[in-house]
Amino acid sequence: MASSSSSNPAPCAACKFLRRKCVPGCTFAPYFPAEQPTKFVHVHKIFGASNVGKLLSEIPSHQREDAVNSLAYEAEARLKDPVYGCVGAISLLQRQVFNLQRELDATNADIIRYAANRTNSNNDWRIDSDGSGYYYDPNSGLFLPYHWSSGGAAPSERDI
Amino acid sequence: MASSSTSPCAACKFLRRKCQPECVFAPYFPPDQPQKFANVHKVFGASNVTKLLNELQPQQREDAVNSLAYEADMRLRDPVYGCVGVISLLQHQLRQLQMDLTCAKSELSKYQNLGGISSHGLIAAAAAHHQGINLLGGGARDHHFHHQLFPVNHQNHQVIRAAFDGGNGYDAAGSLLAMNMSASIGQLSGFQQTRAAGAAADGRRTPVEPS
Numbered sequence: 001m002a003s004s005s006s007s008n009p010a011p012c013a014a015c016k017f018l019r020r021k022c023v024p025g026c027t028f029a030p031y032f033p034a035e036q037p038t039k040f041v042h043v044h045k046i047f048g049a050s051n052v053g054k055l056l057s058e059i060p061s062h063q064r065e066d067a068v069n070s071l072a073y074e075a076e077a078r079l080k081d082p083v084y085g086c087v088g089a090i091s092l093l094q095r096q097v098f099n100l101q102r103e104l105d106a107t108n109a110d111i112i113r114y115a116a117n118r119t120n121s122n123n124d125w126r127i128d129s130d131g132s133g134y135y136y137d138p139n140s141g142l143f144l145p146y147h148w149s150s151g152g153a154a155p156s157e158r159d160i
Numbered sequence: 161m162a163s164s165s166t167s168p169c170a171a172c173k174f175l176r177r178k179c180q181p182e183c184v185f186a187p188y189f190p191p192d193q194p195q196k197f198a199n200v201h202k203v204f205g206a207s208n209v210t211k212l213l214n215e216l217q218p219q220q221r222e223d224a225v226n227s228l229a230y231e232a233d234m235r236l237r238d239p240v241y242g243c244v245g246v247i248s249l250l251q252h253q254l255r256q257l258q259m260d261l262t263c264a265k266s267e268l269s270k271y272q273n274l275g276g277i278s279s280h281g282l283i284a285a286a287a288a289h290h291q292g293i294n295l296l297g298g299g300a301r302d303h304h305f306h307h308q309l310f311p312v313n314h315q316n317h318q319v320i321r322a323a324f325d326g327g328n329g330y331d332a333a334g335s336l337l338a339m340n341m342s343a344s345i346g347q348l349s350g351f352q353q354t355r356a357a358g359a360a361a362d363g364r365r366t367p368v369e370p371s
Contacts, residue, residue, distance in 0.1 A: 046212075048205045055203075055239060063240045070244035074231060082212060083220045086243045087227040093250035100257040107264040114271035 013040040018049060027053055031068035039072050046075040170197040175206060184213055188225035196229050203232035 011022035012029035017040055022029060028049075032040040043052055052071060056064050077086035084091075109131065116127050126143065127133050133146035171185035172178065174197050179186060185206075189197040200209055209228065213221050235242035 046208065047203065048208055051203060051205055055235075059239055067240045070241045073244050074242060078212075078231075082216060083224045084227045085231060086247060087230050090243060090246055090250065093247065093254060097250055097253050097257060100254065100261060104257060104261045104264060107261065107268055111264065111268050111271060114268070118271075 010034050013037045014044075014049065017041060017044065027056055031056075031065055042075040042079055043068070043071050046078050047071060167191045170194045171201075171206065174198060174201060184210055188222055199232040199236055200225070200228050203235050204228060 009022070011020075011034065012026055013032040013034050013036055014028035015022035015026060016034060017037065028040070032043075047055075052068075055071075056067065059067050074086050077089065081088055113127055134143035135146050135149050136142075137144045166179070167173075168179035168191065169183055169186035170189040170191050170193055172183060173191060174194065185197070189200075204212075209225075212228070213224065216224055231243050234246060238245050241248070
């Protein structure tokens with residue numbers, strides 16, 4: 001096969017798999033070292049060597065390592081889950097972010113209510129559980145919607 | 161002579177071949193969504209997609225094609241990171257939210273138990289982190305954090321709502337919405353942590369442990 005001369009470096013994982021000569025300027029060699037054969041096998045299986053080559057040629061050289069590693073990640077994910085690949089993880093994360101945001105909003109709303117009610121020692125105004133604010137109008141003896149007043153900012157912004 | 165009343169599917173139109181009745185692409189690449197197949201072909205290649213579909217049950221193929229279309233779309237928008245950029249962003253958001261929630265709950269418990277502690281600074285901090293989910297935000301142009309990948313908890317099938325705009329002439333977001341998803345991303349062997357294009361937001365580097 002190849003000569004045993006020390007001037008011939010070992011082929012990269014891509015050229016070894018593709019059974020071709022690994023030339024000095026090989027596009028794949030920096031990112032698919034010979035000691036990680038499965039990385040190229042998986043990327044080739046999902047994306048194809050020529051697609052990967054075209055993709056890399058359109059990316060600046062300093063970003064190619066990241067690109068190859070993200071392709072390898074996606075390829076692994078697709079092999080583990082042929083139906084959804086890494087999109088399954090995206091969906092799960094979206095759901096988790098959505099739920100956490102909702103929980104944070106609810107907790108903050110509780111904090112605002114506690115803080116607001118603590119400064120409302122004279123019971124001049126109140127905030128209901130739906131977030132609506134009311135102020136006490138001594139003339140009528142009623143709690144009126146806050147935006148009817150000429151005060152401007154809502155209690156949560158003014159008093160906290 | 162067979163009638164030519166059925167228009168070829170987007171795949172056969174793109175590949176300039178006759179669309180046979182048993183065409184494997186036809187159910188998933190309708191002629192009114194040409195960009196969908198063009199993207200998938202560019203990233204994965206028609207033969208790879210065919211092999212992938214042939215290894216799946218027929219009832220799984222629509223979801224598979226839609227997830228491939230989404231991945232292809234993301235890769236074309238962000239050639240360096242593709243979907244992995246989206247995952248990193250979401251993990252970052254999740255970490256921030258978890259920290260904010262921990263602080264908020266701690267503050268709330270003080271109100272409930274002790275009282276008298278102002279929390280305006282906390283609420284301002286939490287509001288600053290309140291950001292919408294923008295899966296198309298920035299791509300390769302806007303990575304201001306490390307791409308840290310760590311295991312995600314396994315979860316059963318759920319219908320997930322995706323808050324992004326698919327664009328490109330077909331509704332990738334809508335297709336994603338319709339999918340019942342199970343997520344099983346775990347630790348990946350041999351994957352090296354990717355480097356962000358910009359500065360890290362939190363400065364931590366969490367290595368991905370090989371499986």
